[in-house]
Amino acid sequence: IIVITIVSWLYCLGLWIAISSLVFVQCVPSSSSALTASLTGSSSGNSASSNAMQSPQKRGSGAADLTKDQCNKTVDIFEDVSSPEVNSLNVGRPLTCWYRFRTLKGAPRDFVLRLRFKKFKVGTLLNATYCEGGYLQIVDGNAKTDVSNRREPGMFCGEAEQPQTFISETNYVKVLFHTDNFTDQTYFTFDSRAEQQTEVYLRYGQHPELYPNRRGEVVQGSYCEREYRDCRLQTCYVQSPAYPGLYPRALNCRYKLHTRQPYIKLYLQNEQFGVDGQRCENVMTCPIRPIGSGKEHCPYDWLAVYDGRDEHSPLIGKFCGLGKFPFSIIGTSQYMYVEFVTSPAGPLLNTGFHFNVGNWPGHVETAGIKHGICDWLLSSDSLKDSSASEGIFLSIAHWYPPNTSCSYHIKGRIGEIVRLYFPSFRINRIESPILKYDGDCGESLTIYDSDHPDPARIIKTFCDTFSRPMEKVDFVSTSPSLYVQFDSKTGSYSGSSLYYWAHYDFFNNTRFGDPVPNTLCDEVMYAWKHPGGKIRSPMNSLIFKRTGGADVRCPYKFVG
Structure with missing residues (x-):
């Protein structure tokens, strides 16, 4: 036998x-x-045996390929994969299908997988935190890859009739599909292809071999925690995982950013921001969420930016929405901390973000004492210690919250006066407000002939809505102090709408008699006040500068 x-x-x-x-x-x-x-x-007489053992076909046989829709298998790159056909054996029953991807022998290790979901409908999204009735999971990476989300891959559910793309971070991907009740209203179709990292230009940029840490150094054991050092233009990319494709679910990503010089700047360049911009594909049912900030606006997926080294630093904003990010975010130092969080479950939509990191060249050394973020004491003694003839201060170049007030107390010695002028001054509309304001003078700059903001001693006020800048015009005090105050009702993510470069200096205004009001240098000597004394030419050299080259006449009157 x-x-x-x-x-x-x-x-x-x-x-x-x-x-x-x-x-x-x-x-x-x-x-x-x-x-x-x-x-x-x-003939149909053999259908039973063909069901018991489906036969492998040649590649390219199209609809005749009976194996391509099977569950729980390793599939070839470029192979179309669809949900199983509904039949009497599986209809109305739970169904779980997983797929891994077979790569070509000899393929380089620096490739990623692009999965294109052509159609998708499984489960229902409840409260943006749970998928009822079914879900899709995408596991990116395993124990052998540098990064992996295998511990918390999250869940996708809902419906997508337009193609959606996921681009992995690693060369290993597993797709898992589950439904509690399999019917013809539950389906998926996707294909895949392998791409070298250099082909994913939007992720890795030009010449990625020259900038191996352009996307940051991965924190060991994490999927999306990264550290960036000494960032400058085009050397640091802060991106959502799997960018420019769909970002995964159940994320808690942290990015620590650093530049050599303040002020650190986070900005988008020609890319779209898409964090929780849509909760479903139908814009009538789920209107597109505009870009905004705040817990109420961003309850599910959000990007939080902190002004400092960690999450205990001041929160600049918590952002989400879909569209062109309208402004840059500028920190007050060399450090910034970014956190990206996504809900455990969500739609098969939204492609995340891509920020560049640099620094804003708006930092100058100011000779004075700084209190808090933007309050300064600029004294004659500090200027003398710096060996400079003039002091300099600039408009606020970094972010600040609504209802911010910044002051510059320019203080001379007894007998001195203060001169202030602006070599450069521009007044723009408020381009990046944190809080919208429709009234006049959302931001203003006021100069006081005083040592405090005295409404009775205002020299000039500039407003963002109706004032004209005044360049190279002298504002001179009548006492040893001049006080400058900037006020903002709106706040800003990227600096003041009143851009100015201010210079100040001090002049000896000592007099030996009584000054005559409304004159340049006239003096009166009263015998009962000055029985004896000195008389000399003006010690205030500003008098000679302000005449514009004309003759200077200083009458002195003696009254016995």
Whole structure:
């Protein structure tokens, strides 16, 4: 019997080789060692045996490929994968399908997988935190890859009729599909392809070999925690995982940013921001969420930016929405901390963000004492210690919250006066407000002839809505102090709408008599006040500068 069985198998093998280009022969030795053959293209009498063992077909056979829709298998790159057909064996029952991807032998390790979901409908999203009735999971990476989200891959659910793309961070991906009740209203279709990292230009940029840490250094054991050092233009990319494709669910990503010089700047360049911009594909049911900030506006997925080294630093904003990010975010130092959080479950939508990191060249060394973020004491003694003839201060170049007030108390010695002028001054509309304000003077700059903001001693006020800048015009105090105050009702993510470069200096205004009001240098000597004393030319050199080259006349009157 054993001999007959072996002969039967050998005969079957030879027959299969001879006619494999035409049909497929399935050989099953019976109890009597007879040969049983079934042709895949034959009559319905063989349908039972073909269901019991589906036969592998040649690649490219299209709809005739009976294996491509099976569950729980490793599939080839470029292969189309669809949910199984609904039949009497699976309809109305739970169904779980997983797929891994077979890569080509000899392929380089620096490739990623692009999965394109052509159609998708599974489960229902509840409260943006749970998928009811079914879900899709995308596991990116495993224990051997540098990063992996295998511990918390999250869930996608809902419906997507337009193609959606996921681009992995690693060369290993597993897709898992589950439904509690499989029907013809539950389906998915996707294909895949492998791409080298250099081909994903929007992620890695130009010449990625020159900037191996352009996307930051990965914190060991994490999926999306990264550290960036010494960032400058085009050397640091802060991106959502899987960018520019769909970002995964259940994320808690942290990015620590650093530049060599203040002020650190986070900005988008020609890319769209898409964090929780849509909760479903139908814009009538789920209107597009405009870009905004705040817990109420961003309850599910959000990007938080902190002004400092960690999450304990001041919160600049918590952002989400879809569209062109309208402004840059500028910190007050060399450090910034960014956190990206996504809900455990969500739609198969939204492609995240791509920020560049640099620094805003608005930092100058100011000779004075700083209190808080933007309050300064600029004294004559500090200026003398710096060996400079003039002091400089600039408008606020970094972010600040609504209702911010910044002051510059310019203080001279007894007998000195203060001169202030603006070599450069521009007044723009408020381009990046944190709080919208429709009234006049959302931001203003006021100069006081005083040592405090005295409304009775205002020299000039500039407003963002109606004032004209005054460049190279002297504002001179009548006492040793001048006080400058900037006020903002709106706040800003990227600096003041009143851009100015201010210079100040001090002049000796010592007089030996009583000054005559409304004159340049006239003095009166009263005998009962000054029985004896000095008389000399003006010590205030500003008098000679302000005449514009004309003659200077200083009458001195003596009253006995």
